[in-house]
Amino acid sequence: MAPQFPIETNTIIMDSKLVKQYGSEILSYRLRTVRQKKRMQYEDFDKQLSQTGKEERRLIRQNRTLGWEPLTPPVQKGWKRFFVLRDDVAYGKHAAFFENILRKINTYDWSYRKDFMIRKGRYGKNKFGVKPQSLLRPHENHFLRLGFTDDEKQFFYEELVHYGKNHFAKRYIFSEPWRFVLRVRPNIIDKVKKRDIEIERRLKEIDNYLDGNHYRGRMNRLLYGTDWNSRLKEERLWEKSVLKNKPLPRILDECAQDLL
Template structure:
């Protein structure tokens, strides 16, 4: 409350709970934030409705590239344990997609560009995945533990299948025989809300309201290499002085 008003009307004016200019401005900001959160909730509701529209058959089916996955080898499929390994393969099988049937990618070797076949492996689940897949005691005997480093430099325990020779890769056309049911009114409303948030840059403000940050700071917490930490111990001028001294002594 402004002190001038208290001096003019006395302390009785405090009982009316009049808001100051700063409080009114803060309430306007809070009200706008609530409106953004309501729009976000509306978007989530519309996306959920779109996911629940279901599928409809695509006539005629179309081919979109190729897919590659593991199958049982011929001698394993003809053996007595074919059912056991088929059930095991369903849990650790992986599928890869490509526009080219040979699944080759371009790489550089000794200055020349060559084409090599893209590598594909069986699933190596981590601890929580291994528990979630529900392997039986007999199936667990075909796995061994191995510590691996991920792309961020962290170590994690992986469970590797010990007999990958039982499975081979096969390539088949990737056929699309169904498509999602679309609702034009639903799509139009989603697009209008998203354009309103994007054009006015309210999407960053909304992300900050939801998560407490706009997301760009997360990249600072990736582990850094030892070389970067070593070179940051000294400034550039110190490194240049040391290089000059080494050249003089040489």
């Protein structure tokens, strides 16, 4: 077991020098060494940085909960596309059953064009096609959170989706997608999010202070225990291949040098 020293050596040397020069009464003033003063400055800066980060999170939460206000007059911005029940299903006796399923797996898309055409050509080839859209295929945990009944679960089947090397995820797919059809409607905006000028101004000041002085990483380490930006950069560097953009003769020369 390593010995524990209750008092630092530098502090003992300093105390002895001060006692010899000014007497034992000087110890009541609790004078600090240069190292202690420097450490207190860093600790005080970290406290202020943590308070700034907590204030930023609090203001972001307040800005999200401001609510909405009506927009008069309403305006149209593009077109939206979503799934609805097919006519024969909508007028059938099981319409409510499939409507409840659709409410949980429906997807919405937006486009500035009514026909939802997108450009598919490359290198100057102006080829256009309809933008694809499919029903939601939730993964296992999401599927459980949607709260399907036992009767509704019978209309889904499992499928393993490959996401990477030796990594598969289970997704649930609706087995009868023909019951739903796509419908295009104007995207009408009749309400806008409320704004608080003081909150936005303060958030802008905090953002300029943290990003302008490169304090964002240190603040993340203080509040969350890690720097997400540096971690993302490390992952990207790890994924980058060392052989990328290297000619074959250079690769062979490097391999020969390693063997030697």
